[in-house]
Amino acid sequence: MARFYRYRLPPWARYWLLVVERCTLPILIFQAIRTIFFPTTFEVILLGILIGIFIAFYLEWI
Secondary structure (H helix, E strand, O other): OOOOOHHHOOHHHHHHHHHHHHHHHHHHHHHHHHHHHOOOHHHHHHHHHHHHHHHHHHOOOO
């Protein structure tokens, strides 16, 4: 099974992958601040998902 290689994707998919990668950190910071003030179960789960996505981009798993 081949490893995921982002440069083999079509140009439109690479563009949207880059957009999501660039927008992840500001959304993560906003969600962390929001979770501090309104700590509901949904907010904590959403923050965990965003942290996972950010780590995946940072370690180049995606």
